[in-house]
Amino acid sequence: MVPGMKRRAGCRPGFLACAVGETDKSGWSGCAEHDIMIGERRMNNEERKKRLQIPTGRLRLVIDTDAKNEVDDQFAIAWALRSPERFQVEAVYAAPFSHECFQNFQASKEMVEKSSDLIGHAVDPGDGMRQSYDEIRRVFDLLHMDPENRIFYGSDRYIGTDGKPVASAAAEDLVRRAKESEEPLYIAAIGAITNIASAILMDPSIIDRIVVVWLAGQPLEFGHGIEFNMMQDVKASQIVLDSGVPLVLVPCMNVASALTVSEQELKVNLAGKNELGDYLYSIVAGAFCNEEAEKAFMQVDRGGYLLGREDYSEEYLGKFPTEHISWSRIVWDISVIAFLKNPNWVLSRYESAPVLKEDLRYEREENRPVIKVATYCWRNYIFGDLFYRLERV
Numbered sequence: 030m031v032p033g034m035k036r037r038a039g040c041r042p043g044f045l046a047c048a049v050g051e052t053d054k055s056g057w058s059g060c061a062e063h064d065i066m067i068g069e070r071r072m073n074n075e076e077r078k079k080r081l082q083i084p085t086g087r088l089r090l091v092i093d094t095d096a097k098n099e100v101d102d103q104f105a106i107a108w109a110l111r112s113p114e115r116f117q118v119e120a121v122y123a124a125p126f127s128h129e130c131f132q133n134f135q136a137s138k139e140m141v142e143k144s145s146d147l148i149g150h151a152v153d154p155g156d157g158m159r160q161s162y163d164e165i166r167r168v169f170d171l172l173h174m175d176p177e178n179r180i181f182y183g184s185d186r187y188i189g190t191d192g193k194p195v196a197s198a199a200a201e202d203l204v205r206r207a208k209e210s211e212e213p214l215y216i217a218a219i220g221a222i223t224n225i226a227s228a229i230l231m232d233p234s235i236i237d238r239i240v241v242v243w244l245a246g247q248p249l250e251f252g253h254g255i256e257f258n259m260m261q262d263v264k265a266s267q268i269v270l271d272s273g274v275p276l277v278l279v280p281c282m283n284v285a286s287a288l289t290v291s292e293q294e295l296k297v298n299l300a301g302k303n304e305l306g307d308y309l310y311s312i313v314a315g316a317f318c319n320e321e322a323e324k325a326f327m328q329v330d331r332g333g334y335l336l337g338r339e340d341y342s343e344e345y346l347g348k349f350p351t352e353h354i355s356w357s358r359i360v361w362d363i364s365v366i367a368f369l370k371n372p373n374w375v376l377s378r379y380e381s382a383p384v385l386k387e388d389l390r391y392e393r394e395e396n397r398p399v400i401k402v403a404t405y406c407w408r409n410y411i412f413g414d415l416f417y418r419l420e421r422v
């Protein structure tokens with residue numbers, strides 16, 4: 030049993046208590062499916078809404094990132110570090126990543142392998158986490174910033190079916206840091222949510238002290254959350270969505286997917302400006318012009334991220350070949366930093382947290398915690414500030 034939690038008789042083990050649900054006379058809150066009780070009083074939805082109002086001024090921030098998985102995390106980390114008037118970046122945590130999950134939810138193995146040139150490679154989640162740690166250090170070095178006591182190894186595996194936390198330096202630091210100040214700690218989560226879910230399980234009292242802004246899943250109207258950050262560690266995703274932690278969910282398709290950048294833009298705004306700019310340009314430019322990978326990615330996404338958005342058959346669509354491509358790359362992760370930096374740039378609305386099923390379907394139920402869900406990214410404002418900050422390193 031996790032310290033500070035109580036189990037309700039007759040409920041299914043291995044889950045965190047729903048934040049809004051049945052309440053017994055002692056004040057414990059829970060439901061028939063989620064059986065772990067957290068504290069004698071939980072934040073209610075009105076309090077949660079108030080906490081989700083992002084304040085002006087400087088924010089305490091930690092970043093949880095799978096920095097070596099793609100080429101977008103580096104932009105997000107650097108942008109936050111180069112915005113000291115807005116963010117006090119206290120720590121950066123390395124998140125695990127691996128790609129086995131694609132085999133379960135998307136197109137054929139061959140198609141996934143063809144598109145893999147556009148993403149990172151990890152033997153297992155621990156390998157992905159260690160690669161990410163090294164990549165975070167690289168960004169600090171390129172910014173000429175001291176990483177000492179600011180970068181932490183995260184989980185080397187995902188949370189298992191037993192729902193127990195994965196101990197790591199990152200989870201332990203998050204618990205400590207959340208409790209050391211009365212000011213809320215904001216978490217920019219741009220990878221699998223294992224580290225944050227583990228910290229919540231280790232000490233549920235931090236729920237009232239943190240705000241999580243997480244790039245994950247798909248718009249609620251899609252009816253599913255098939256997306257890399259959400260589907261790598263389904264159990265961790267369920268824990269966070271069920272916990273009642275103040276949460277802003279930034280969906281990928283139709284929201285963060287608006288944040289495309291072209292090779293020409295990167296040449297003009299970053300290449301030749303400084304060491305960081307040259308590095309960011311090189312890692313993105315290296316993914317351009319791989320035509321087979323780009324076409325394969327379209328098919329992979331249609332069978333996964335965009336599942337249910339198309340009712341033509343693959344056989345029919347195969348009759349219409351794509352011959353010419355205008356190259357761009359989605360810089361997904363900057364959406365989270367953009368929301369925290371200026372909520373004008375990322376529109377959002379209050380919604381009830383969906384119930385995430387094992388197959389990544391969303392289900393809607395009554396008496397769920399209120400969360401914020403991003404609905405639109407103003408691409409030009411976001412890249413305008415990003416380029417301004419990074420070209421002046």
